[in-house]
Amino acid sequence: MHDIHRSTKDEELTEEELIELVLDEQQKALAQEQEEHQQGKKPKKQKPIVKWIVWSMAFVLFLNTFALIFQIYSIPAIEFLKVSAQLSAQEDIKTYKKAVVEISTGSSKGTGFAISPDGLIVTNAHVVEDAQTLLVIFPEEGLMEAKLLQSFPDVDLALLQVTGDELPSLSLAENPSYSKNEHVYFIGNPLAFTGIANEGTLLESTPLEDWQEPVMMMEAPVYRGNSGSPVINADGEVIGIVFATMKHEPYGRVGLFVPVQVLHRILNK
Structure with missing residues (x-):
């Protein structure tokens, strides 16, 4: 049987997510250090073992950062961005894109598209599986709360509904x-x-x-x-x-x- 790959929120932490978490912690540490400096407190000296751990983590982050950069901005990825820019200049593609939405579940994101002006949206069942929240973002109409109408895991499809009128659709x-x-x-x-x-x-x-x-x-x-x-x-x-x-x-x-x-x-x- 062929090895099928679906994108789900159950996947291991990606380099992108790891970098985001580490950067958040770095920002918190910098903010705390700045606050202590303003209060006249001297920063605590780190023990040698702590410094070694910190520098080791920094080195791993450095390697992961470059791995992610090469993963996302590899030649094929750069090419698909170039193609997208060219296609998006076409009037028909501009029209199609208005009906394609980003779906956020609170722990992952995916794609969907509207098939009726009153907000009926199609996506994959695995995109909304165990969703904590369901938010849909239209390119022009913006953020909307969505309701899961039905899910069909056997064919990996799901139907969502948002409240709207004269929404773009395909x-x-x-x-x-x-x-x-x-x-x-x-x-x-x-x-x-x-x-x-x-x-x-x-x-x-x-x-x-x-x-x-x-x-x-x-x-x-x-x-x-x-x-x-x-x-x-x-x-x-x-x-x-x-x-x-x-x-x-x-x-x-x-x-x-x-x-x-x-x-x-x-x-x-």
């Missing part, structure tokens, strides 16, 4: 062909970024364990945070929802998306 394709090498777009919030537009090409369907029907593969730069991204065809219609990546021979690392027909069946129940 149209769902009725019966797409999924032609191999077909050009598609997808928009999401990968890594530390938001509203990233990218492109890819369709490959073929593939079966998954415990799934009743196959999912689609595409050759595309899908990263952590793209879960819930809409896959959009040349007609501007959603043909699928990104949910994972995996390695599949002979293509290598590919993005996986749930076909839109699965979403239609859920909506028509």
